[in-house]
Amino acid sequence: MSGMSEEVVNICVVGATGYAGVEVARLVLDHPTLRLVMVTDRKIAGTPLAEAYPSLRGITDLAFSLPEPDAIAKTADVAFLAVPHTASLSLTPQLLARGVTVIDLSADYRLKDAATYEAWYGVPHTSPSLLAEAVYGLPELNRDKLTDLARTRAAGRPVLVAAPGCYPTATALAAAPALAAGLTTTSLVISDCISGVSGAGRAPSERTHYCHAAESVEAYGVGRHRHTPEIEQTLTGVAGRPMDVVFTPHLAPLTRGLLSTVYLEAASGVTTAQVQQAYGDAYAHEALVTTLPSGQMPRTGSVAGSARAQVGVALDQRRRGMIVASCAIDNLGKGAASQAVQCANVVLGLPETCGLDFTAPVL
Numbered sequence: 017m018s019g020m021s022e023e024v025v026n027i028c029v030v031g032a033t034g035y036a037g038v039e040v041a042r043l044v045l046d047h048p049t050l051r052l053v054m055v056t057d058r059k060i061a062g063t064p065l066a067e068a069y070p071s072l073r074g075i076t077d078l079a080f081s082l083p084e085p086d087a088i089a090k091t092a093d094v095a096f097l098a099v100p101h102t103a104s105l106s107l108t109p110q111l112l113a114r115g116v117t118v119i120d121l122s123a124d125y126r127l128k129d130a131a132t133y134e135a136w137y138g139v140p141h142t143s144p145s146l147l148a149e150a151v152y153g154l155p156e157l158n159r160d161k162l163t164d165l166a167r168t169r170a171a172g173r174p175v176l177v178a179a180p181g182c183y184p185t186a187t188a189l190a191a192a193p194a195l196a197a198g199l200t201t202t203s204l205v206i207s208d209c210i211s212g213v214s215g216a217g218r219a220p221s222e223r224t225h226y227c228h229a230a231e232s233v234e235a236y237g238v239g240r241h242r243h244t245p246e247i248e249q250t251l252t253g254v255a256g257r258p259m260d261v262v263f264t265p266h267l268a269p270l271t272r273g274l275l276s277t278v279y280l281e282a283a284s285g286v287t288t289a290q291v292q293q294a295y296g297d298a299y300a301h302e303a304l305v306t307t308l309p310s311g312q313m314p315r316t317g318s319v320a321g322s323a324r325a326q327v328g329v330a331l332d333q334r335r336r337g338m339i340v341a342s343c344a345i346d347n348l349g350k351g352a353a354s355q356a357v358q359c360a361n362v363v364l365g366l367p368e369t370c371g372l373d374f375t376a377p378v379l
């Protein structure tokens with residue numbers, strides 16, 4: 017199948033029983049150009065999507081299919097892979113070989129170095145040659161490369177987008193303006209993040225059990241979380257020099273929401289006005305990222321359910337001089353599904369915010 021920019025583009029969501037997958041499905045159902053033609057699950061094939069997620073009753077009659085590459089290629093132009101990491105290692109090359117463009121929400125094609133992948137994910141990368149051609153799907157930092165993919169696809173070849181994770185997205189949006197503007201000369205970024213529980217996926221675990229997660233906040237994966245090398249890769253690219261990251265994720269009793277607060281030592285003489293200006297300029301022309309006025313910091317509640325990010329920044333001028341920047345996103349939105357759709361829009365030659373320009377619930 018082939019989808020041109022003004023035509024309807026047929027979409028398969030692999031892993032649509034999952035939280036990220038059903039969010040992609042929801043966005044595609046409301047999108048003016050994308051058409052949801054297939055949703056997959058390996059356990060409940062034949063069951064209507066709306067039976068698994070009753071809010072979709074009256075909206076779609078589509079039932080789950082098995083994630084078979086031949087069936088996907090027969091039906092869809094683009095596949096969103098909302099599957100756990102390691103699951104898209106083999107699925108992605110099979111779909112590309114069948115002419116299907118892949119927007120992968122998993123971590124399998126984000127790291128450029130296969131050895132780093134193996135070190136952090138515990139399995140060898142089975143398609144290392146694809147790591148070079150996969151484009152990291154953070155449009156605000158990587159729009160040119162995504163636009164290159166649009167040309168490749170328009171020339172008839174399927175392409176691969178590796179959409180970033182929720183923690184790396186929020187951390188990159190919080191830290192990038194300071195790094196790009198040279199406001200810090202050190203190589204260390206500290207990133208403290210807080211995630212809602214849907215970030216851990218649909219399958220319950222001891223850590224995400226209501227009784228454990230409600231009314232409590234905890235750090236986890238300290239010093240060893242697999243997003244560390246992904247964040248370092250992105251920030252190194254922005255800074256143009258090697259960056260080290262101390263990344264500490266926390267789980268908080270929210271359904272949706274992710275807040276990343278980063279700390280970067282300010283270069284000598286940097287002022288609050290310069291910092292605010294750099295952040296304002298960085299996102300002045302971004303439709304989905306807003307820099308808040310000086311003195312304001314973002315809250316997850318303001319972006320929950322939206323495709324947007326909000327960023328706030330301050331300069332703590334006592335002693336060392338620290339830039340403290342915070343970015344709030346919806347982990348399932350800009351941290352996963354809406355970002356994947358944003359990338360698909362670019363790759364398909366559609367307006368980047370097509371289907372994403374809706375407001376979040378205000379309360």
Ligand SMILES: NC(=O)C1=CN([C@@H]2O[C@H](COP(=O)(O)OP(=O)(O)OC[C@H]3O[C@@H](n4cnc5c(N)ncnc54)[C@H](OP(=O)(O)O)[C@@H]3O)[C@@H](O)[C@H]2O)C=CC1
Pocket residue numbers: 030031032033034035036037056057058059060083097098099100101103121122123180181182214215216217218219347348351352
């Ligand atoms: N939740 C979030 O906030 C974010 C998630 N992501 C990433 O998105 C991906 C999905 O996450 P999430 O929705 O939370 O996960 P879930 O556990 O909620 O869903 C995973 C989905 O993948 C399916 N699946 C599992 N294994 C396979 C396989 N081998 N082949 C095909 N389908 C499979 C599952 O269905 P079944 O097993 O029944 O087939 C299910 O539909 C992950 O890579 C995650 O890291 C990225 C950013 C944020």
Ligand SMILES: CC(=O)N[C@@H](CCC(=O)OP(=O)(O)O)C(=O)O
Pocket residue numbers: 101121122123180181182183211212213214215216217265267
């Ligand atoms: C709260 C929670 O458990 N979050 C998940 C991150 C989910 C995610 O975004 O994973 P990828 O970006 O790698 O796809 C975790 O810490 O593993």
